[in-house]
Amino acid sequence: MRVVVLAGGLGGSRLARGLAETIDPTELTIVGNVGDDVEILGLHVSPDLDTILYTLTGRLDETKGWGRAGESWNALESVAELGGESWFRLGDLDLGVHLVRTEALRRDEPLSAVTARIARAFGFEPALLPATDERVRTWLATPAGELPFQEWFVARRHRDEVEGVRFEGADDARPAPGLLESLETADLIAIAPSNPFVSIGPILAVAGIREALEARSVPAVAVSPLIAGKAVRGPAARMLARLGGGTGPQQVTDCYKDLIDALVIDEADADEETAIRTIVTRTLMDDADGRRRVAEAVLESAAALR
Amino acid sequence: MRVVVLAGGLGGSRLARGLAETIDPTELTIVGNVGDDVEILGLHVSPDLDTILYTLTGRLDETKGWGRAGESWNALESVAELGGESWFRLGDLDLGVHLVRTEALRRDEPLSAVTARIARAFGFEPALLPATDERVRTWLATPAGELPFQEWFVARRHRDEVEGVRFEGADDARPAPGLLESLETADLIAIAPSNPFVSIGPILAVAGIREALEARSVPAVAVSPLIAGKAVRGPAARMLARLGGGTGPQQVTDCYKDLIDALVIDEADADEETAIRTIVTRTLMDDADGRRRVAEAVLESAAALR
Numbered sequence: 001m002r003v004v005v006l007a008g009g010l011g012g013s014r015l016a017r018g019l020a021e022t023i024d025p026t027e028l029t030i031v032g033n034v035g036d037d038v039e040i041l042g043l044h045v046s047p048d049l050d051t052i053l054y055t056l057t058g059r060l061d062e063t064k065g066w067g068r069a070g071e072s073w074n075a076l077e078s079v080a081e082l083g084g085e086s087w088f089r090l091g092d093l094d095l096g097v098h099l100v101r102t103e104a105l106r107r108d109e110p111l112s113a114v115t116a117r118i119a120r121a122f123g124f125e126p127a128l129l130p131a132t133d134e135r136v137r138t139w140l141a142t143p144a145g146e147l148p149f150q151e152w153f154v155a156r157r158h159r160d161e162v163e164g165v166r167f168e169g170a171d172d173a174r175p176a177p178g179l180l181e182s183l184e185t186a187d188l189i190a191i192a193p194s195n196p197f198v199s200i201g202p203i204l205a206v207a208g209i210r211e212a213l214e215a216r217s218v219p220a221v222a223v224s225p226l227i228a229g230k231a232v233r234g235p236a237a238r239m240l241a242r243l244g245g246g247t248g249p250q251q252v253t254d255c256y257k258d259l260i261d262a263l264v265i266d267e268a269d270a271d272e273e274t275a276i277r278t279i280v281t282r283t284l285m286d287d288a289d290g291r292r293r294v295a296e297a298v299l300e301s302a303a304a305l306r
Numbered sequence: 307m308r309v310v311v312l313a314g315g316l317g318g319s320r321l322a323r324g325l326a327e328t329i330d331p332t333e334l335t336i337v338g339n340v341g342d343d344v345e346i347l348g349l350h351v352s353p354d355l356d357t358i359l360y361t362l363t364g365r366l367d368e369t370k371g372w373g374r375a376g377e378s379w380n381a382l383e384s385v386a387e388l389g390g391e392s393w394f395r396l397g398d399l400d401l402g403v404h405l406v407r408t409e410a411l412r413r414d415e416p417l418s419a420v421t422a423r424i425a426r427a428f429g430f431e432p433a434l435l436p437a438t439d440e441r442v443r444t445w446l447a448t449p450a451g452e453l454p455f456q457e458w459f460v461a462r463r464h465r466d467e468v469e470g471v472r473f474e475g476a477d478d479a480r481p482a483p484g485l486l487e488s489l490e491t492a493d494l495i496a497i498a499p500s501n502p503f504v505s506i507g508p509i510l511a512v513a514g515i516r517e518a519l520e521a522r523s524v525p526a527v528a529v530s531p532l533i534a535g536k537a538v539r540g541p542a543a544r545m546l547a548r549l550g551g552g553t554g555p556q557q558v559t560d561c562y563k564d565l566i567d568a569l570v571i572d573e574a575d576a577d578e579e580t581a582i583r584t585i586v587t588r589t590l591m592d593d594a595d596g597r598r599r600v601a602e603a604v605l606e607s608a609a610a611l612r
Contacts, residue, residue, distance in 0.1 A: 042348070042409040072380050078402020082427045084409065092398040096384020103348040103390065121388045 001299070004029045004182050005190040008199020009036075009048045010065045011225055011232065011285070012192035013055035015298070016126070018291030019190070020056055022299065025125035029182040031209075033194070034111070034130045035138035035167055035202025038150040040088045041079065043098040044105050047150075048199065049115055049130060050097060057122045059093075065233060068093040087155045112176040129182070131203040134173040138202050139166045149198065158235040161242060165197050170205035175212075183212045188302040191222035193283060193294075195236040196255035197243060204259070213259045219305035221298050222260045224252045227283060228268035249274040262301045264294065277305070307605070310335045310488050311496040314505020315342075315354045316371045317531055317538065317591070318498035319361035321604070322432070324597030325496070326362055328605065331431035335488040337515075339500070340417070340436045341444035341473055341508025344456040346394045347385065349404040350411050353456075354505065355421055355436060356403060363428045365399075371539060374399040393461045418482040433488070437509040440479035444508050445472045455504065464541040467548060471503050476511035481518075489518045494608040497528035499589060499600075501542040502561035503549060510565070519565045525611035527604050528566045530558045533589060534574035555580040568607045570600065583611070 001023050007016050007030050016030045033048040047066070054060040054068060061067045071091035080086035090098065097118060104114035110133040119128050138149040142160035152158055183189060194200050204210045213220060229247035231237045237247050244251035249265045253276045256263075263276050266283040281297040284290050307329050313322050313336050322336045339354040353372070360366040360374060367373045377397035386392040396404065403424060410420035416439040425434050444455040448466035458464055489495060500506050510516045519526060535553035537543045543553050550557035555571045559582045562569075569582050572589040587603040590596050 041405045042412055043405075072378050072398060074378050074398035075381060075401040075405065078399045079406055080402075082403065082406045082424055084402070084406040092378060092380035092401075093384045095381040095398075095401065096386075096390070097388065099347040099349070099381065100385055100388045100390040106348055118388055 001188065002027045002029075002186045003188045003190060003299075004031060004186040005192055006031045006200055006203050007048070007052060007192040008033045008194030009051045010055070012048070012194040012199060013052040013060070014285040014291055015190065015192040015223060015294060016052060017056045018285060018295030019298070020126050021288065022292055022295040028126035029186070030126050030128045031179060031182075031203055032128060032130055033199050033202050034132060035136050035198065035205075036149050036153070037137070038088065038148070040090060041085055042102070043090070043095070044102045045088070045090070045098050046101065046111070046115075046130070049128065050094065052128060053097075053119060053122055053124055056126070057124050059122070067091050088150060089154075110177075112178075127178070127182070129176045129179050131176065131179070131209065132173040132206045133176050135169045136173050136202055136206060137168040138198055139168055140164070140198075141166070153198075162197070162235070162239050163242075165201055165243075167202045167205040170202065171207055173206045175206055175208050180208060180212050183209075183216065187218055188299070189213065189216060189218060189220040190298050191220070191256060191260060193223040193225035195225060195231075195234060195239065196252065197236075197239050200255075210259070219262070219302040220260045221262045221264060221279075221301045221305070222252065222256050223264040223283060223294060223298060224249055224266065224269065226252065226269070227266040232284065248272045249278060261305050264297045264301060277301075307494065308333045308335075308492045309494045309496060309605075310337060310492040311498055312337045312506055312509050313354070313358060313498040314339045314500030315357045316361070318354070318500040318505060319358040319366070320591040320597055321496065321498040321529055321600060322358060323362045324591060324599075324601030325604070326432050327594065328598055328601040334432035335492070336432050336434045337485060337488075337509055338434060338436055339505050339508050340438060341442050341504065341511075342455050342459070343443070344394065344454070346396060347391055348408070349396070349401070350408045351394070351396070351404050352407065352417070352421075352436070355434065356400070358434060359425060359428055359430055362432070363430050365428070373397050394456060395460075416483075418484075433484070435482045435485050435488070437482065437485070437515065438479040438512045439482050441475045442479050442508055442512060443474040444504055445474055446470070446504075447472070468503070468541070468545050469548075471507055471549075473508045473511040476508065477513055479512045481512055481514050486514060486518050489515075489522065493524055494605070495519065495522060495524060495526040496604050497526070497562060497566060499529040499531040501531060501537075501540060501545065502558065503542075503545050506561075516565070525568070525608040526566045527568045527570060527585075527607050527611070528558065528562050529570040529589060529600060529604060530555055530572065530575065532558060532575070533572040538590065554578045555584060567611050570603045570607060583607075
């Protein structure tokens with residue numbers, strides 16, 4: 001059972017982990033968002049790829065939902081003392097990854113190659129592909145002007161209403177090597193319960209990826225990131241209300257028009273009307289049981305659709 | 307009393323600290339070696355400037371004689387886990403400094419400017435000038451081939467016999483802004499008890515600095531880095547034996563031909579013959595008393611010479 005899952009940060013990595021714990025992990029390909037990538041202190045940071053790497057190898061700080069377990073903050077404290085950029089929280093263990101990645105990118109190693117190298121060193125078994133090796137950056141149109149993703153999300157704590165989303169570079173970016181082949185040879189394509197606009201959106205915006213999904217010959221299933229109209233964390237509900245006109249399963253489905261055949265929704269949303277096949281389960285993935293439950297719902301829905 | 311001191315790493319920073327604790331620190335200019343500077347993991351590291359900054363502001367790990375007090379090593383551990391370069395020991399607090407400096411250099415801020423900024427942020431009172439803002443790198447000719455300084459010093463623990471020293475870039479480098487003016491307006495020029503070949507040598511090799519010292523109109527005094535033919539730490543004695551023909555005060559004096567008017571030596575060397583005026587004291591600077599004693603010997607010798 002070969003599965004490809006498109007994933008953003010925490011929700012994406014939790015579903016990916018659930019899948020990796022349910023099927024043969026070497027049959028799983030995770031396509032990670034790079035629209036959040038950011039240059040901080042001269043380092044290339046790929047927050048979503050790292051959250052996936054950390055989550056699936058037990059390195060994530062599960063309480064915070066980002067960063068490394070057992071992290072220390074001395075480098076950033078030292079940077080702050082010198083008046084350097086310290087708004088983006090880079091821990092010491094985390095910094096090691098950014099140093100290695102940045103050094104590799106500067107030597108013209110592609111992001112996909114250094115990601116694979118880091119994954120191997122961490123004992124990470126699935127394939128992890130960035131959506132693209134090229135530069136794609138998410139920008140948010142807000143009443144305060146157009147903001148780069150991390151400035152909006154971290155520095156301003158996503159307080160600005162989002163009026164539109166733009167993916168700089170996506171039109172000219174090519175999918176990472178092997179990505180389209182993974183989609184072609186998959187038995188199932190899953191879209192994780194990540195923010196449709198800023199986590200999945202930048203993946204779909206890479207030239208060729210949306211088209212490959214539209215042309216799929218196998219089932220595709222998304223997991224709704226909302227439970228009773230609320231996001232587990234982050235601004236997904238607010239964005240869906242504003243940009244999608246509501247926070248129900250139908251609005252999630254509309255985000256993935258022509259791209260999915262079914263939507264996994266939470267029991268709390270079972271009575272909502274949705275013009276697509278829905279699979280109902282408890283979608284909260286705050287432990288191993290939850291991850292497995294949602295992964296199984298995804299896998300079973302695919303079997304039913306085939 | 308305006309004093310300029312040429313300094314390498316630990317010995318240099320201890321004399322500089324002693325001087326800063328004895329005279330008005332704002333009257334002190336420290337000229338730091340940059341021949342040891344090295345690019346590690348894409349970061350520009352200036353070990354001698356940092357040792358000076360850390361020593362004079364109480365941030366040095368006095369037990370190790372390098373790096374920061376209270377340091378942690380998580381970033382480097384993470385780098386090592388990923389197979390990255392970890393032979394050069396970069397601690398987490400230390401890394402913060404390298405990140406800020408590297409980011410500044412990449413924006414074309416001169417090394418002297420970012421050094422002054424870091425010094426201010428650390429509450430460092432003297433002026434600290436790198437010998438030059440340009441790239442100078444020390445290379446050692448050894449039986450194992452010509453080695454860059456840090457590869458010889460750190461990676462190979464200076465076990466290779468040194469047959470010659472070369473300062474790449476020094477002929478074309480200009481002294482840092484203000485450096486020649488400091489020498490011209492000084493009341494005293496001091497050469498710290500640093501390795502004459504690899505700590506003071508790269509400073510003197512920068513075009514114009516040796517000439518300015520030769521043309522001085524004020525006293526210049528060096529402190530011998532050797533006590534009874536032995537270095538407090540590091541390879542100075544072995545290098546002096548090999549490249550200078552001995553380990554006595556005369557060989558130290560020969561390293562600074564035409565550049566000094568007196569040499570501060572340890573009591574253990576009081577009976578050695580030396581063709582220059584010597585000032586005898588205990589030159590070990592392992593505490594505040596020791597630093598002050600050597601600083602006072604330097605200052606008094608200058609008064610006697612004037």
